[in-house]
Amino acid sequence: MFQIDNLRAGDIVIFIDDPARLRNIMGFVIDDNYNPNDEQAVLIQFFGKDDGEPLHYYHRELEEYLENGEIRIQHG
DSSP: OOHHHHHOTTEEEEEETTTTTTTEEEEEEEEOOOOOTTTTTTEEEOSTTTOOOOOOEEEHHHHHHHHHHHSSEEEE
């Protein structure tokens, strides 16, 4: 999917926590892995009271979330 394949540091990924209550969790892409010998992935830093270390997501995971309406992407 174009939105996922085009992810770069500086993009925002919004995880939709509860669509009925419009609660969302914002993550900031801080690094990407564009090594042709490895599966494509990004590191996402979350913000809020439960923020911690950045989390690693493969593009295939994010594609599934996007198709299911569980995330939105805003390119920076």
